[in-house]
Amino acid sequence: MKSQLINVAVVGAGAFGRHHARVYRQLADEAEAVRLIGVVDTNTERADSVAREFGCRAFGSVENLLSTYGETNAATIAVPTVHHSAVARNLMAAGVDVLIEKPIAASLSESDELIHLAAQHARIAQAGHLERFNPAIRGTVPLVTEPMFFEVHRLSVFSPRSLDVDVVLDLMIHDLDVVISFVKSPIREIRAVGLPILSPKIDIANVRLEFESGCVANLTASRVSTERVRKLRFFQPQQYISVDYSRQEVLVFSIDADGKNPGTPSANPQIKVFKPPIVTEEPLHAELKSFIHAVRERSEPIVSLVEGKRALEAALAVVAAINQHGSKVRLDSLHAGD
Numbered sequence: 316m317k318s319q320l321i322n323v324a325v326v327g328a329g330a331f332g333r334h335h336a337r338v339y340r341q342l343a344d345e346a347e348a349v350r351l352i353g354v355v356d357t358n359t360e361r362a363d364s365v366a367r368e369f370g371c372r373a374f375g376s377v378e379n380l381l382s383t384y385g386e387t388n389a390a391t392i393a394v395p396t397v398h399h400s401a402v403a404r405n406l407m408a409a410g411v412d413v414l415i416e417k418p419i420a421a422s423l424s425e426s427d428e429l430i431h432l433a434a435q436h437a438r439i440a441q442a443g444h445l446e447r448f449n450p451a452i453r454g455t456v457p458l459v460t461e462p463m464f465f466e467v468h469r470l471s472v473f474s475p476r477s478l479d480v481d482v483v484l485d486l487m488i489h490d491l492d493v494v495i496s497f498v499k500s501p502i503r504e505i506r507a508v509g510l511p512i513l514s515p516k517i518d519i520a521n522v523r524l525e526f527e528s529g530c531v532a533n534l535t536a537s538r539v540s541t542e543r544v545r546k547l548r549f550f551q552p553q554q555y556i557s558v559d560y561s562r563q564e565v566l567v568f569s570i571d572a573d574g575k576n577p578g579t580p581s582a583n584p585q586i587k588v589f590k591p592p593i594v595t596e597e598p599l600h601a602e603l604k605s606f607i608h609a610v611r612e613r614s615e616p617i618v619s620l621v622e623g624k625r626a627l628e629a630a631l632a633v634v635a636a637i638n639q640h641g642s643k644v645r646l647d648s649l650h651a652g653d
Contacts, residue, residue, distance in 0.1 A: 321349045321607055322386055324411075326377060326402055327393035328356035328365040331416055335391040338603050340369040349607050352387065353380050377405050387411050389439070389610045391603075396480060400425040403440070407432050412439035412610045414603070417492075418484050418630060419443075419623035426624040433620060439609050441616035442623025446489045447496070448601035451563045454593045458556060458567060459497050465532035465549040467494065470540035473513050481517040483509070483633050487536035490547065491633070492618075492626035497549070500528035502629060509637035512539045522633050563595050 325336045332354065339351040355374045356362035366373035374380040381387060389412040392402050399420050403413050413433075419442050420426040433440035446452055467490045495502075502524055509520035519537040526532075545560035553570040567589040609616040 319348070321610055322352045322384060322388045323349055323607070324353045324355060324380055324384070324387055324390040325351070325365075325393060326355040326380075326390055326406070327395075327416075328354050328358065328361045328373075329393065332356070332391070332393035333365050333368075334599055335393055335603065336365050336369045336371070338597070338599050339391075340371075341600065342604060342607065347604070347607065348611075352384050355380050377402060381405075381409050381411075389413070389607070391443075392416060393443075396484070397421050400429060403429055404432060407436045407438045407440070410436065410438075414441045414443055414606045414616075415620070415623070416443040417445075417488055417623065418480070418627045419620060420627065423624065423628055423631065426620065426627055430620045430624065439606075439613065439616060440620045441606050441609065442618045442620055442626070443602070444489065444492045444618045444623065444626065445598050445602055446493055446560060447618050448598045448605065449560050449563060450593045450596050450598075450601070451558050451560060451565050452493060453601075454565050454591050455556060455558055456497075458554075458565075458591070460551050460554070461528075462497050462549045462551045463530050465494055465497075465530070465534070465547065467532065467534040467547045468544050469534075469536045470542060470544040471538045472541065472543065473518075473539050481509070481520070481634055481637075482536050482538050483517060483520050483522075483630050483637070484627075485536075486538060487520060487522070487534055487633065488626050488630045490534050490536070491629045492622070493547065494524070494532050494534070495625060495629060496622070498526050498528060498530050498532070500526040500530065502632070503527050505632050505636045506640075507633050507636035508640050509634075517634070517637060520633070520637060522636070524629075563593055565591050565593060567591065 323339050325332045336354055342349050351371045353372045353374050354362050354366045359375045362373035390406055392413055392415045394402055399415055403415055406413050469486050504525040507522035509517035512518040518539045521535045524532040547558040549556055555568040557566045569587050571587045605617050
């Protein structure tokens with residue numbers, strides 16, 4: 316497979332699926348050895364529209380795709396979360412490598428099944444945690460030493476998409492994944508609060524995580540904000556690092572007591588400011604290029620299903636903590652009286 320054309324499909328022609336189809340087609344146009352062969356959706360009109368836009372065929376089911384293109388090598392799964400497990404099961408059993416959008420499954424038991432099936436069928440299976448491929452995050456990874464405190468904000472304006480899950484599983488899970496990958500320590504305690512605002516699900520949430528290492532992380536996610544904010548800031552010994560996901564920028568503030576740290580002096584001569592060079596790239600482009608590389612080389616993906624399960628486990632624990640807090644303060648009764 317190292318030299319052959321990789322035939323890819325996208326299952327789910329909604330907003331996410333359309334972008335995956337767009338980028339696969341873009342990779343092909345950039346002379347990557349990849350070919351978008353089909354888009355699958357039970358809504359055949361939507362599948363037809365995306366297929367026409369990006370020059371491939373439309374299918375109403377995975378079975379139709381596989382019966383037409385038995386040589387399908389890889390696929391993105393971008394259907395609603397409750398269908399991830401069934402779709403991934405069928406594809407992997409047919410010998411297709413998969414990239415499963417986050418969250419990888421609706422439950423931990425389903426994620427365990429997916430991990431088992433990937434091993435059983437010797438499939439490449441990647442979790443679709445997009446922010447891991449944000450150039451700002453990739454540029455920050457080499458700078459991480461011993462993070463002790465995080466402040467994270469992910470605010471978005473309201474959109475009717477992804478209302479089948481809470482904001483924790485829709486938006487916050489990105490930051491949970493990144494923070495956990497930086498800290499590399501088990502979570503000791505979770506305290507959280509959340510509220511439904513414009514949907515029946517939790518639309519705004521705040522959580523405080525304490526890790527076994529002693530690190531503390533405060534995360535806020537909202538899909539009912541009047542502005543878009545995607546920022547992560549953290550402190551570690553002698554350093555403060557600020558990451559702007561949207562701008563793909565990183566700022567490093569370092570105590571320079573010995574005169575060895577890079578950067579320019581700030582108002583305080585003992586603190587130097589350093590802006591690491593970042594090569595900008597659309598995160599989805601980087602993610603799909605990495606997935607195709609893993610498929611071609613038969614190598615471990617950058618974000619494995621095990622890591623996808625780890626992020627899901629944390630997100631579900633946050634939702635449980637929110638529900639526990641809600642029952643404590645009797646949120647249900649407060650809403651019932653409105």
